[in-house]
Amino acid sequence: MILSLRRRRADKKKAQIPESDSEMTEIVIPSHFRCPISLDLMKDPVTLSTGITYDRDSIEKWIESGNRTCPVTNQVLESFDQIPNHTIRRMIQDWCVQHRSHGVERIPTPRIPVTQYEVSSVCQRIAAATR
Numbered sequence: 001m002i003l004s005l006r007r008r009r010a011d012k013k014k015a016q017i018p019e020s021d022s023e024m025t026e027i028v029i030p031s032h033f034r035c036p037i038s039l040d041l042m043k044d045p046v047t048l049s050t051g052i053t054y055d056r057d058s059i060e061k062w063i064e065s066g067n068r069t070c071p072v073t074n075q076v077l078e079s080f081d082q083i084p085n086h087t088i089r090r091m092i093q094d095w096c097v098q099h100r101s102h103g104v105e106r107i108p109t110p111r112i113p114v115t116q117y118e119v120s121s122v123c124q125r126i127a128a129a130t131r
Contacts (some may be wrong), residue, residue, distance in 0.1 A: 027099055027102055027104065029041055030095065032088070033088070033091070033092050033095060035054050035055035035058045035059075036052065036054060036071060036072050037054055037055070037058040037059065037061075037062060037071055038055060038058045040055065040058075041092065041107070042054070042055040042088065042089075042092060043055060043056075043057075043107045043108075043110065044056040044057070044084075044089070044110040045084070045085040045088045045089050045092070046059060046082035046083060046084055046085060047082070047083045047084075047085045048070060048077060048079075048080075048081075048082065048083075049077060049078055049079045049081065050070040050072070050073050050075050050077070052070055052071075052072045052073065053085045053088055054071075056082060056110070056113075059071075059082065060082075063077075063080055084110075084112070089107070089109070089110075092107060093106055093107055093109075
């Protein structure tokens, strides 16, 4: 049901959730739970070196498309490291649980992505151990 909470425009602050067949309920999604790029509820919030938090998928697409600046501050990114923002994720999960009676599903805890280097390192250690 989170997908139905998608906000199409920045000036639209509420989402309508069907409570029953005949009535609609408006739920206000806190602005700090929304990704500044997609304006969707963040599922895997990460913070960049500029201190701004984004949804991991959105900021990865931003960087992969060749952008080298922070979308909010326009500062040049000195590092592309993405630090998981566990506090915001837990707050979003709690908010989802509080609104489950309105059809909002709790976002799952994301798995930490594994880099190619980490996979290669593990494979080398396994190969060395089997010799």
